[in-house]
Amino acid sequence: MEYVQEVLWILAKIVALILPLFGVVAYLTYAERKVLGWMHHRKGPNRIGFGGLLQPLADAGKMLMKEVMIPAQADKALFVLAPIMAFAPALAAWAVIPFGDGLVVADINVGLLYLLAMTSLGVYGFILAGWSANSKYSMLGAMRTGAQVVSYEIAMGFALVGVLMASGTMNLSDIVRAQEGPFWHWYWLPLFPIFLVYWIAAVAETNRAPFDVAEGESEIVAGYQVEYSGISFGIFFLAEYANMILIGALASVMFFGGWYSPFHGIPVIGPIFDLIPGPIWFIAKIAFFLFLYIWIRATFPRYRYDQIMRLGWKVLIPVTVVWLVVESIFVLTGFGPWF
Amino acid sequence: MQLIIFYVFAAVLLFAGAMVVSSRNPVHAAMFLVLAFFNGAALWLLAEAEFLGVALVLVYVGAVMVLFLFVVMMLDINVSSMRQGFARYLPIGIAVAAVMVLEMILVLGSDQINVVAATAGGETAVGSNIRAIGSVLYTVYLYPFELAAMILLLAIIAAILLTHRRRGGTKHQDPTAQAKVRAEDRVRLVQMQAVQRRQPSNNEAGAKE
Numbered sequence: 001m002e003y004v005q006e007v008l009w010i011l012a013k014i015v016a017l018i019l020p021l022f023g024v025v026a027y028l029t030y031a032e033r034k035v036l037g038w039m040h041h042r043k044g045p046n047r048i049g050f051g052g053l054l055q056p057l058a059d060a061g062k063m064l065m066k067e068v069m070i071p072a073q074a075d076k077a078l079f080v081l082a083p084i085m086a087f088a089p090a091l092a093a094w095a096v097i098p099f100g101d102g103l104v105v106a107d108i109n110v111g112l113l114y115l116l117a118m119t120s121l122g123v124y125g126f127i128l129a130g131w132s133a134n135s136k137y138s139m140l141g142a143m144r145t146g147a148q149v150v151s152y153e154i155a156m157g158f159a160l161v162g163v164l165m166a167s168g169t170m171n172l173s174d175i176v177r178a179q180e181g182p183f184w185h186w187y188w189l190p191l192f193p194i195f196l197v198y199w200i201a202a203v204a205e206t207n208r209a210p211f212d213v214a215e216g217e218s219e220i221v222a223g224y225q226v227e228y229s230g231i232s233f234g235i236f237f238l239a240e241y242a243n244m245i246l247i248g249a250l251a252s253v254m255f256f257g258g259w260y261s262p263f264h265g266i267p268v269i270g271p272i273f274d275l276i277p278g279p280i281w282f283i284a285k286i287a288f289f290l291f292l293y294i295w296i297r298a299t300f301p302r303y304r305y306d307q308i309m310r311l312g313w314k315v316l317i318p319v320t321v322v323w324l325v326v327e328s329i330f331v332l333t334g335f336g337p338w339f
Numbered sequence: 340m341q342l343i344i345f346y347v348f349a350a351v352l353l354f355a356g357a358m359v360v361s362s363r364n365p366v367h368a369a370m371f372l373v374l375a376f377f378n379g380a381a382l383w384l385l386a387e388a389e390f391l392g393v394a395l396v397l398v399y400v401g402a403v404m405v406l407f408l409f410v411v412m413m414l415d416i417n418v419s420s421m422r423q424g425f426a427r428y429l430p431i432g433i434a435v436a437a438v439m440v441l442e443m444i445l446v447l448g449s450d451q452i453n454v455v456a457a458t459a460g461g462e463t464a465v466g467s468n469i470r471a472i473g474s475v476l477y478t479v480y481l482y483p484f485e486l487a488a489m490i491l492l493l494a495i496i497a498a499i500l501l502t503h504r505r506r507g508g509t510k511h512q513d514p515t516a517q518a519k520v521r522a523e524d525r526v527r528l529v530q531m532q533a534v535q536r537r538q539p540s541n542n543e544a545g546a547k548e
Binding site for chain 2: 003078108113114116117120123124128132143147149153170307310
């Protein structure tokens with residue numbers, strides 16, 4: 001009986017997390033098209049619903065209605081499995097993200113490692129999608145995304161080591177608690193180079209512009225997803241946006257103080273801003289990072305593939321390693337309010 | 340309850356392991372190996388060794404198997420020729436397997452497994468087992484640890500040296516030269532008269548402005 005109750009309670013938490021996430025993914029695509037439109041000095045979607053607000057629903061409906069095609073020479077089992085393998089880790093990783101003090105599905109001690117493991121699993125979906133479709137463009141896209149994600153995972157892992165050294169814990173809730181205080185107490189300031197590396201690696205890891213060579217529509221049509229149609233393509237789409245939101249949440253937890261307000265602990269204005277509950281601050285920080293994604297996409301041209309590899313291996317990894325040494329000096333001397 | 344979960348994971352683990360060997364398609368075999376790693380990690384989680392479990396997924400599934408899959412994907416393996424020597428090599432294979440099983444039994448007898456499980460449980464009761472592993476890894480087992488690191492470094496350097504022979508005819512970019520390029524090196528601006536005598540046409544009307 002107790003088991004059943006516990007399982008039901010966990011299921012309820014999962015549903016309460018996943019359902020809003022789907023909504024956010026849908027409206028993130030709308031926000032992206034709108035913001036991109038404004039940055040390009042056009043209007044973006046504005047036909048369906050007031051100001052185009054129903055556009056994501058129309059898109060979802062369209063994808064659901066379309067036929068799911070499986071190429072004749074494809075490896076059917078893996079072809080069907082691939083979108084699921086891309087999407088499932090993006091959702092599973094949310095289990096350890098703390099929305100507020102104690103507001104987390106699984107408060108585990110190896111949260112950071114778990115996140116790293118889950119984000120590194122998503123690449124299987126992309127590689128298998130590219131291989132199983134038996135198409136040369138898919139294959140090229142899969143090779144590109146595989147090499148890129150594996151390379152940038154190293155830089156990203158090192159960046160997480162920086163946070164780990166500063167906070168001394170792998171529990172994400174404790175990482176946020178270690179940053180308690182106004183915004184200059186958060187880790188983005190003492191770990192600024194690592195924060196930059198993390199963000200660049202995160203953009204590359206999610207295959208977003210300017211590192212979206214895996215799709216590279218002008219070179220290899222749409223990369224690993226060429227042969228997918230209808231909702232099986234839609235799931236890849238969902239996976240990409242769910243990953244973006246996840247990366248935004250991770251960046252807020254590790255570098256932007258999670259659920260704390262930016263003025264927490266300042267005498268007069270601190271308590272006023274603390275009236276706004278923590279989860280709202282957390283969501284606002286995620287929204288900021290998502291806007292950053294779109295902004296970067298509208299601003300930078302796509303990197304050439306060899307430049308991506310060079311940046312990852314020869315610039316980002318050395319920068320993090322050097323800053324880890326600097327940080328260990330900080331830790332030893334107990335520098336500033338952070339260590 | 341825990342026992343049932345253990346047997347489910349163990350059964351899937353054995354099934355996946357068997358499929359790795361018997362699967363005809365190398366990519367399928369690699370994916371079954373991933374499944375096997377996952378179930379191994381789940382068994383570790385059951386034994387309250389959460390660090391080892393997650394590290395297994397992170398290192399083997401997240402990095403090693405991706406590279407494996409990458410290589411396997413590009414192979415065009417002829418399955419029938421692979422099966423040809425099966426009967427001929429079978430006795431040697433069985434002999435090697437028997438020796439390995441014997442060695443495993445000698446090293447990991449059932450009494451030793453019990454000891455390991457008992458100490459692991461004791462440590463997790465004190466604190467997280469990340470802390471427990473860290474505290475012995477950098478003190479008691481420092482030299483073996485450093486030795487393993489040296490061997491890995493050597494392997495990396497050796498692998499890079501083996502693949503990075505100079506071959507003729509490869510094309511590569513020189514990023515510093517690319518970054519140093521200035522517009523003056525590439526484009527020559529020529530002074531010209533703004534208005535020249537020619538036949539006016541409709542397409543040029545816009546271009547003149």
